[in-house]
Amino acid sequence: xxxxxxxxxxxxxxxxxxxxxxxxxxxxxxxxxxxxPYKYLGRLMQKLSxxxxxxVTQGKQGGYRIIQDLSNIYLSEIVNVVEGLADYxxxxxxxxxxxxxxxxxxxxxWKERQESITKMIYDTTLADLQSNGSKxx
Amino acid sequence: xxxxxxxxxxxxxxxxxxxxxxxxxxxxxxxxxxxxPYKYLGRLMQKLSxxxxxxVTQGKQGGYRIIQDLSNIYLSEIVNVVEGLADYxxxxxxxxxxxxxxxxxxxxxWKERQESITKMIYDTTLADLQSNGSKxx
DNA sequence: TCTATATTCTACTCAGAGGTAGAAATAAGA
DNA sequence: TCTTATTTCTACCTCTGAGTAGAATATAGA
Numbered sequence: 001x002x003x004x005x006x007x008x009x010x011x012x013x014x015x016x017x018x019x020x021x022x023x024x025x026x027x028x029x030x031x032x033x034x035x036x037p038y039k040y041l042g043r044l045m046q047k048l049s050x051x052x053x054x055x056v057t058q059g060k061q062g063g064y065r066i067i068q069d070l071s072n073i074y075l076s077e078i079v080n081v082v083e084g085l086a087d088y089x090x091x092x093x094x095x096x097x098x099x100x101x102x103x104x105x106x107x108x109x110w111k112e113r114q115e116s117i118t119k120m121i122y123d124t125t126l127a128d129l130q131s132n133g134s135k136x137x
Numbered sequence: 138x139x140x141x142x143x144x145x146x147x148x149x150x151x152x153x154x155x156x157x158x159x160x161x162x163x164x165x166x167x168x169x170x171x172x173x174p175y176k177y178l179g180r181l182m183q184k185l186s187x188x189x190x191x192x193v194t195q196g197k198q199g200g201y202r203i204i205q206d207l208s209n210i211y212l213s214e215i216v217n218v219v220e221g222l223a224d225y226x227x228x229x230x231x232x233x234x235x236x237x238x239x240x241x242x243x244x245x246x247w248k249e250r251q252e253s254i255t256k257m258i259y260d261t262t263l264a265d266l267q268s269n270g271s272k273x274x
Numbered sequence: 275t276c277t278a279t280a281t282t283c284t285a286c287t288c289a290g291a292g293g294t295a296g297a298a299a300t301a302a303g304a
Numbered sequence: 305t306c307t308t309a310t311t312t313c314t315a316c317c318t319c320t321g322a323g324t325a326g327a328a329t330a331t332a333g334a
Contacts, residue, residue: 011242028310060303105266186281194281
C-alpha cells in the first residue's frame with residue numbers, strides 16, 4: 001500500500017522545481033540532483049508537461065520549470081498523472097458496491113482512514129509542501 | 138495506494154472462513170462462493186496454510202478451515218503472507234532515512250496517516266472483523 | 275484395489291511497472 | 305549553415321502480479 005515509485009519520483013521533482021521557481025532545469029540536471037534514472041525521468045517529464053504541470057522549453061537551453069501558482073497545483077494532480085486516482089474512491093476489498101449501508105468487512109475500520117488519505121492528496125498543494133522547509137528531494 | 142488484489146482475496150477468504158468456523162471448505166467451494174479464480178485461489182490457500190493461518194486436509198474430503206482462535210489472527214499476518222509488510226515502515230517518498238528530525242517533503246502530512254494505517258493492520262483481528270456483522274465476502 | 279475428488283506442484287501467458295537504448299526533432303548560438 | 309545540447313519518440317528488456325493449464329500426489333470410500 002504505497003505510491004508507485006514513479007509517483008514518488010514525480011512528487012520529488014515537482015517539489016524540487018517548486019523550491020526553485022525562477023530556474024529552468026534540464027532532465028539531466030534533475031537526474032543528477034535527484035538520483036532519478038535519466039531516460040525514465042525524461043519520459044516522466046513529458047507526462048508532467050503534457051498534463052500542464054510544468055512548462056517545457058525545447059532545444060539547446062531546454063528544460064523544465066513550474067510557472068503556475070504553487071497553491072494551484074495539488075498533490076492529487078501529480079498522483080493522477082502517474083497512477084490515476086481510482087484507488088482513492090474504491091472499496092478496500094474491491095467490491096463494486098460498498099457503503100455504510102452495505103459495507104465490506106473492512107469498511108468500518110478503513111473508511112475514515114481512506115477519507116483522511118484522500119483528503120491529504122486532494123487538499124495539499126505544492127505551496128503547502130514548500131512551506132515545511134524540507135530540503136530533501 | 139491499495140492492497141494487492143491477492144491480498145484482497147486473502148482477507149476475504151479468511152473472513153469467510155472465520156464466519157464458518159466449524160466447516161471445512163474446498164478451494165472449489167471457496168472459488169464459487171467468493172468468485173476468486175480457482176487455480177489462483179488454490180495457490181493462495183497453499184500460502185495461507187504454509188503460513189499456518191488455515192488448516193488443510195488433503196484428499197477426497199479435503200479442504201481448508203481455521204482452527205486458531207480468531208482473536209489471535211491479525212490482519213497484518215494475512216497482509217504479510219501475500220505482499221509483506223515493508224510498505225508500512227518506509228518513507229512515503231522512498232528515502233532511506235526519513236524522520237521527524239530529517240523529514241522528506243511529505244513527512245509532516247503523511248506520518249500520522251501512516252501510523253493510523255499501520256495500527257489498523259497490526260491491531261485488527263479476525264474476531265474484530267467478524268463482529269461487524271458483514272456478510273459481504 | 276480402484277475410482278473419484280481433493281491438494282500440491284510446475285510451467286506457461288499477459289500486462290504493467292521500472293528501466294535502458296537509440297533515433298528523430300527542436301532550438302540556441304557560433 | 306552548422307554544431308551542440310536538449311526534448312521527443314519509439315522500441316526493447318526484466319521482473320512481478322494476476323491468472324491459466326496440466327501433471328503429480330494424497331486420501332476417502334466403494
